[in-house]
Amino acid sequence: MGHSVAIIGTRGYPSFYGGFETLVRHLAPYLAGEGWDVTVYGRDGATSPDMRDRDPRVHTVTTRGIESKSLSTLSYGLTSCADAAKQKPDVALVMNVANGYFLPLLKARGVPTVVNVDGIEWERxxxxxxxxxxFRTGAKLTAKHADRLICDSSEIARRWATDFGRDSDFIPYGGTDPGPLDPVIELADRPYVLMVARFVPENTVGEFITAAEHLSERWNVAIVGSSGYGGDLDERVRLLAATRSNVHWFGHLSDDRKLFSLWQHAGAYFHGHSVGGTNPALVQAMACGTPIVARDTVYNREVLSDTGLFTQPHPHHIAQTIDALLCDPDQRQRLRDSAKLRGMKHYSWEGVCGAYAKALTSAIRTRTQMVT
Known part of the structure; x- marks a missing residue:
């Protein structure tokens, strides 16, 4: 008989919102295929209604919460953890240290917890x-109460060892090679630069928008993402797309094939994320064979090594690096090949899901040994 697992702290299954949701779309069916009884907690209206996106073996539970920027994670975390504690699965996989407040609910019921700590949220x-x-308090409570920790980068693992004295399992995100895809029609005629990001300051979005004003004089510019709440960055992109015919804003894309096509055919992908570990978008860009220009951070260097170009978070540097790459087809091909090869070697979903299964099984075994 297989084990049961509750997955808590994402928007649900199947959802296309962000990195955690991408992980769950791969992990939940994988575990079900390995004989696990899988339940994913989520939010009403946050998952895809298309049954083709769904594995029928994965159970889903929707709980209630408060939809706001500051309270949604905590409120949904509370209701999900409370329900899971009541159901008492063999193990809970909890995403995000904000849910550290509610780990004692699961602990009191004898449910071992494996927590993906995500990035250093309190520095965002x-x-x-x-x-x-x-978030900082949630992290302290996670360090105190979680049975096992998962960090998606070696640098994040180092921070947790230094700041909280906890060891962790290093499990990154994976990427999917989509195979050859047709280009998006409006971008098929010449090289273009692509940015895919949530519109928050630490993703270097503002600096890229300024750089895009200059780049769009010579090249097509494709932008995927939004803030989700409106605001200044959304308005700047909306205005740029409205006044420049070769600036294309796609908003939030839940169509994976279209997104993968944008990556696959881009002349350059700008990755400006600065806070966090292994970024799912960066790993997926590598799997699509994209020439990558990344903000120079310890996290991005860990993932890319020498398979990408690095730039400072200044509009002039960003524009200059991207412009030079778009003018150099040989360099673009070298980066395409090397990034794809590195992605296949270090960031496959098969390896990622297998490592999660191992961590969950180990947490169950350890808790069972403690009880007996």
């Missing part, structure tokens, strides 16, 4: 002082 510019404090 998008959060105010209260939210940063909440």
């Amino acid at each position: 510019a998008k959060w105010g002082k209260a939210a940063k404090t909440a």
Whole structure:
């Protein structure tokens, strides 16, 4: 008889919102295929209604919460953890340290917890002082109560060892090779630069928009993403796309094939993420064979090694590096080949899902040994 697992802290299954949701879209069916009884907790209206996106072996539970930037994660985390504690699965996989507050609910019921700690949330510019404090406290509680920790990068693992004295399992994200795809029609005529990001300051979106004003004089520019809440960055991109015929804003894309095609055919992909570990978008860009220009951070260097170009977070540097790459087809091909090869070697979904299964099984075994 297989084990049961509750997956808590994402928007649900199947959802196309972000990195955690991408992971769950791969992990939940994988575990079900390995004989696990899988339940994914989520939010109403946050998952794809298309049954083709769904594996019928994966159970889903929708709980209630408060839809707001500051309270949604905490409120949904509380209701999900409370329900899971009641159901008492063999193990809970919990995403995000904000849910550290609710781990004692699961602990009291004897449910071992494996927590993906995500990035260093309390250093993100998008959060105010209260939210940063909440995340930091959640991290301390996670360090105290979680049975096992998962970090998606070696640098994040180092921070947790240094700041909280906890060892962790290193499990990154995976990428999917989509095979050859047709280009998006409006971008098929010449090389273009692509950015895919949530519109928050730490993703270098503002600097890229300024760089795009100059790049769009010579090249097509494709932008995927939004803030989700409106605001200045959304308005700047909307205005740029409205006044420049070769600037194309796709908003939030839940069509994987279209997104993968944009990556696959891009002349350059700008990856400006600065806070966090292994970024799912970066790994997927590698799997699509994209020439990558990344903001120079310890996290991006860990993932890319020498298979991408690095730039400082200044509009002039960003524009200059991208422009030079778009003018150099030989360099673009070298980066395409090397990034794809590195992605296949280090960031496959098969390897990622297998490592999660191993961590979950180990947490169950350890808790069972402690009880007996």
